Amino acid sequence: MHSASWDESYDYKGKRVAVVGNGSSGIQIVPALLPEVPRIDHYARSRTWISPSFGREQIEKRGQGLDNFTFTSEDIETFKKDHQAYQRFRKDVELELQSIHGITLTGHSMQLGEQEVFAENMKRRLANKPGLIDELLPSFPPACGRLTPGPGYLEALTDDKVNLITSDIVKVDETGIITADGQQRPVDMLVCATGFDTSYTPRFVIKGREGVTLAERWEQTPETYLSIATDGFPNYFISLGPNAGLGEGNLLLLIERALDYVTECVHKMQRDNIRAMSVRREAVKRFTQYCDAYFAGTVFSSKCRSWYKGGTEDGRVTALWPGSSLHSMKVLANPRWEDFEYCYVNDNVFGWLGDGWTENEKHNKITVDYLDDNMVDFPRPMNVAK
Known part of the structure; x- marks a missing residue:
């Protein structure tokens, strides 16, 4: 069994x-x-x-x-x-x-x-x-x-x-x-009850730019950017990948925030007419360096055999988020768009401007909801000292 x-x-x-x-x-x-x-x-x-x-x-x-x-x-x-x-x-x-x-x-x-x-x-x-x-x-x-x-x-x-x-x-x-x-x-x-393969090697072939597979990219060490993406693999986002686990706290929060983060990326691609987005190599490298520096001061780097370190006693910590689950919520709350590079549809950076029409205008569904009192941000009255 x-x-x-x-x-x-x-x-x-x-x-x-x-x-x-x-x-x-x-x-x-x-x-x-x-x-x-x-x-x-x-x-x-x-x-x-x-x-x-x-x-x-x-x-x-x-x-x-x-x-x-x-x-x-x-x-x-x-x-x-x-x-x-x-x-x-x-x-x-x-x-x-x-x-x-x-x-x-x-x-x-x-x-x-x-x-x-x-x-x-x-x-x-x-x-x-x-x-x-x-x-x-x-x-x-x-x-x-x-x-x-x-x-x-x-x-x-x-x-x-x-x-x-x-x-x-x-x-x-x-x-x-x-x-x-x-x-x-x-x-x-x-x-x-002897454990599982925790090498993060994909069970099927995933090819990135220049034909490099994810297995090859992670052969030495699985590297990511905030656990959700890796360089050279545009439009590829990861849930519970390397450095996504938790040694304590609530993992469900990290999973939810990671999916929210990916959803924000998809919204940006739709909004800005982006064909492909890929995290920059230097951003992945900085996150890897941050992880190594962080884990050096934690119990996870102590000499014990752990799947956090790929089943070794003194390897790199590749399975855990470098912080608490509350920390992950803060980090993943607002994407840093400057850490990505983009390819635009038809190489047109200003394609997001469209043709001067809104979709509602084209389909005769014009509304003036901006005049609804519930949509107006009225200024709050000031407290004046007597």
Whole structure:
């Protein structure tokens, strides 16, 4: 099995299971399988931080505990009847998620304090098998890799049915797994929670100017301008491309703002009679330099194996936005048209002027809406001091 290609028809109940990988997928799979199987061999190559649950303060207020929080039917009915209560809950959780950017900055007081909080949280949840903390607690700071709350994961590791194995896998045969310490462990179902290709190599050929493919352009390092475009590929805009992810905050905001940005570009092309627009090489280069300088002062550059760095321990950070999600909203709010170069229809820079007519005039749909009081920007009365 692979976490991304699961055979739903296979009945794993009562089977001997091995789960390879303790990233975000493996952390979810282990506690999910545990109730139905007699044993799980969990192969964990790297140490990992298991963070406290997100929105923990709001969850604690609701009195359901951090690790087993679910919306009850009563909660849902309350939110249906009281929309303001739902909005308050959403905003309180969002505010908490948007207030932790400091944990990603090396040496920041929030980063140092959260590391202690994370460690205590893991020790508490591993209380039934305290010896496991020495095998799991990393030397690198939290958020170097993806933050993973993993409800139920640490508790599952303390179950007698789970065997945590940190020795390297050297061979897999038809009966089981052989590790570097010479042990062979039989298995019926091997679950590969081993990650994904994060090289940003396109799954199909995308050719830019002079026949250069995007795969060739990004062979050394995937470079972009604000995560949405790259030089040499006119009219090509990207969603969730290189340097678009977030180590904390709200990724949905970045996605929405990026799409708004692209929409503004399309509007400009329609409005200004532009055939093609392409970000300038120097703008891409400046953004790359900015990213490298920014990440040098963050926990993401610490020595840990992370998909943020293409699965390496000390490579360039190519997956993350260089800042918070609130920062991305500000940056993407107003396009810098000077960072692009343009090709105009018929090479006519003034083609946007048209022929002196408006479209409404040509189609006999003339309006004088500008006289509507609702459209008039009346001056506001001044407050005169007495």
